[in-house]
Amino acid sequence: MKPLLSTFMLIQNLIVILMTNNKLHATHAHDLLGINGGGFSCESWLLGVETNNLRGWKTVPRGCESFVRQYMIGKRYGDDSAVVVGEAEKYARGLKLGGDGKEVWVFDVDDTALSNLPFYAHRGFGARAYNKSEFDVWVNKSRRTALPQSLRLYKTLLSLGIKVVFLSTDFKHDRDIISANLRKVGYITWEKLLVRIHGVKLSTISFKSSQRKELQQEGYKIVGNIGDQWSDILGTPEGDRTFKLPNPMYYVN
């Protein structure tokens, strides 16, 4: 066989394999989400997630597990996070501060300040359901690392004179664990670390909004708010400007 012809056939075969693989992903995701008519790619699923058009999903679509794995451990997750943080820093540097030290920036904790990626890596990057106690045991061992882009934003904000408030939906008994974990990875100081009190049953949006409202009532000005879930940044008062970090591994109502 002539070299040119064999190269052509090799490329043709590769195209067929890629098309089949893509169709397989689309079919699985399509079936799982129960959307009628026309397949879609895992990229489209990701866009739906990040734009908050797809809500209430429990696990990553079966056909998108390898896509999410590649997204998370490849360059893309870091790059997408860096775009968000770059914009947040640009915005923060342009702020005219009042000089009274009352400007604060609210940070979510899970997969914003601290990364749970190693935990989800062992559970199919969100494709497999897990028991809450499994997660608690893992967190108790303080294995969380900093999300590098968030730590960079944190340092930039402190250098500008903007204080940081950590706001977590974790409960009060986890406060010391979170605090130790934050310090261990480089978040050395903060204005407040707000957690939930046991027995208070509120949705994430209601709880986080109420905490931000209290901050305002205490005289703080929330200049920024960053989280990996839409429930971190929706609800009044949301802050002067909100930033959504990517997270295709799970959805919090």
Ligand SMILES: [Mg+2]
């Ligand atoms: Mg989070």
